[in-house]
Amino acid sequence: MTHRTNDNGVVVIGIDFGTTFTGVAYSYIRLDDRGLGDTDPEPVTLWPVSADEAPNFDSPKVPSQIAYQGENIIWGQLALDEQEPIRWFKLLLLDEKHLQPHLRNSDHLRQARKLIDQSGRDVVTVISDYLSQLWKHVLEVIARARGQRFLSANPLHVVVTVPAIWQDIPIQRMERALDKAGILSKRPGCPDTTHTFISEPEAAALASIHGHRRYDALEIGQTFVIADLGGGTVDLISFKVKSTRPELILEEAVEGEGGLCGATFLDQAFLVCLQKKIRRKKLQEKNLKSWQQMHELERKRITDALWERGIKRKYYNGQPEQRIDLGAQGNRRPYVVLDADDLDNIFNSVYNNISNLIHGQVQAILKKTGNLPEFIIMNGGFGRCEYIYRKLLEKYESHIEILLEANTKPWTAIARGAVLSGAAHVKNRVHIQSHISRFSYGWVKKEEFDHRVHDIEDHDTDELTGYSIARDQMEWIILRGDSVKTLSTQVYEYERYFEVDEVGFVSFSEPIYRSRLKCPPKRLAENEAQEGSLSKNIEAAEFRKHVIIDMKTPVPVEQLPRRGDAEHPHRLLIYRVEVNISGASLIIKATAGGRNIGEKTIYGLAEH
The missing domain is CATH 2.60.34 (Substrate Binding Domain Of DNAk; Chain A, domain 1)
Known part of the structure; x- marks a missing residue:
């Protein structure tokens, strides 16, 4: 059956392709609606999983990883460790000279390069393969929720977010990957799928203002900082309120900042400290297994359950020491202890860099406007880190508000903001009026x-x-x-x-x-x-x-x-x-x- 194209609206799909996780959101935008206040981006939370990962079936994001088994492509949570999935491949869109030395030579990227070479593919092809699988699943999710007829009758506009530290070349490579993945392909009976790019902190800004319902609280002339804390990158952007009526109009306040000091670097610091503790304990207990000798499931339990979903999110300075159970070894369960100094050193290894970036934005705004920003909004998966939130709260006390949405909203902010950006685009409206x-x-x-x-x-x-x-x-x-x-x-x-x-x-x-x-x-x-x-x-x-x-x-x-x-x-x-x-x-x-x-x-x- 041929479906008549709908001229009344557009399905906007936002893709937050991240270093470690990828998020997607979508919304149907009626072209005759006013403003973005009623636009409600819907994050995709249902992802394919293996039987072992059933508890993670409903998740705001899917891992950015892919494995090749012959002609088969295995992606996201379906790609298990024993299949040697390729991870961190997003960063390989950057030329090596643009990566920081410690990242350029990191184990993560060396492994990613090795596995890509073994696959006989280049990084653009690997990303296109991943995005192709992601895209097919997203269209199935939308069709399941709204109906195949709805999906077939409406044009699509895709918004892809990119780190603020990216320049032309990685964005051009990303565009090639989108095209190769079929995301930009012509759909029978529909207008061409259009696409735009938006920087991750800009998308986070739109989602934050929308999510915190700050439309009515903002005043002309106020400034605020968006801190987008992701897996690989931390991006900062600051805005000044130009207008609040009839629509919110923002302009970039000062030149933004960014750095490679995201959550993965905190993960590395944790593993370095943990392995050092295990080596020291092994000097007294010869039968103790080293980190490499421990079973893969035990290592995964420690990095996922104890660290990722426990200490990493909940620890803040001054809390008691943390006991790390190393799993069954013979008839006993040995453990090591990370005391407060250990944990503070782990978290400060990235917090100090993040704090310096934020301080630079605050000082630049103060110098330019004579006033401190009204608030700092924390976004991104890493933005939910309790340690960073409390340290910033302590640093700025009552001078600047630190805002953090509840639940998984900071983690989905960029994908949701991409949808809001796309909504403004298809309506030929501008909410961020100027950039530096x-x-x-x-x-x-x-x-x-x-x-x-x-x-x-x-x-x-x-x-x-x-x-x-x-x-x-x-x-x-x-x-x-x-x-x-x-x-x-x-x-x-x-x-x-x-x-x-x-x-x-x-x-x-x-x-x-x-x-x-x-x-x-x-x-x-x-x-x-x-x-x-x-x-x-x-x-x-x-x-x-x-x-x-x-x-x-x-x-x-x-x-x-x-x-x-x-x-x-x-x-x-x-x-x-x-x-x-x-x-x-x-x-x-x-x-x-x-x-x-x-x-x-x-x-x-x-x-x-």
Whole structure:
């Protein structure tokens, strides 16, 4: 039966693909509804499990892991340890040079690389295989809840969250994985599935304001911090309230921060301490099994039941020591003790980094606005950690509120926020009006030479026109620290010359450069020299060709107007470059004569 497409609404699906766990939420968005106050994202909580994992059947998230058994793909909770599942593969979307040294050489990533190599696949393929299985299951869940006819009759908009520390390359790889997974594939009888990206802390911000029902409590001018504590990354973003009526409008307050200091690093610190305790005990008790010699089920009991669902979530400084039962060994059950100092050291190994990141945001807001933020919202699975919550509560006392939703809501916040972001997108509305650019962006241009403005070293004569020009001048379209408005457009006009004997459509390209400096030099030569000569204790300019926009003449060159004299005849192309900010993305479109001649999207404008 053919179903008629519904033009009244869109099914928005938010995917929070995490380092250790993945969450999904969805909602049906009616296009004639007002605002997002009544939008109620529904997290997917039913996941396939093996018989041994039946108690975890209903869970807010599914493990980000996959195993290959011949031609079969086993994923999520179905992938058991004995099948050597690949984990942590999300971080391999980053180039190795962008990973912190201790993470680059970690056992987790070495194992992930080894298993991916053994599978004969690359990381994009592994992620696409995982997402393909996830997507099939999510569609089944929606069809079960709403009906197959509902699912078939409504267009889909997918929102995928990405860490704030990601830049263009990992996002582009993620987009390839989505396409390869079939998530963006055309569905018969329906409009194309559309998709957008949103940074994880931005999604967390939308969910937090929605979940804490702060719509009516917020006042214009107030600021707040979102601390998204995930498995691998911790991301911070801060917002200022621009408007509360008729809809909530936010603008990013200061440049965000982020780091690789999530829950998995706390897990590593626990295991290092535990194994050290076991080794010391083994010096007195020779028959004691080492951690590696213990049965896999006993190790899993300790890491899952005792640590993950017990100490990790519930411990806070000042509590009594924790006794770790090592399981049956002969006719006894030996144990080791982690005292308060041990546990404080474990938790402080990540808390200190998280605290420093939050402190940096608070101080930046205070410096810019003269006031402390009103509150700090903790999100993410790691955001439920009692130790971190209480330490922050103690640090900021009554000066700044620390907010934490109950139950599993912090863990599902990013997926729910992705749905809210998608709802705003399909309604063509903006709730985060502006972002702080983390980089300066620009391109090279020629200018008419002026000895009062230009360096004599840049003087040249254009071969085609004979004009006296200053070559290699930078046109910086966005500077680091700029507050750039979503859906705003800047327009630049340029001329390009061609030889009169050229024929046909001609392709050409222009590199777009990026610099970390707030006020990068106007000359290309100075940017290149500065990047090469900066000392280690000065912030690196990180000046480089970032992306290339490819263009083509709108008509054959011989149809372009002829200009110049007998000595310098040439063809002239006048084209416009439109720079549009959409969310945290930079959309660059070149047009000539009303035709699109080239387009490039730079993701991660507000990511660091």
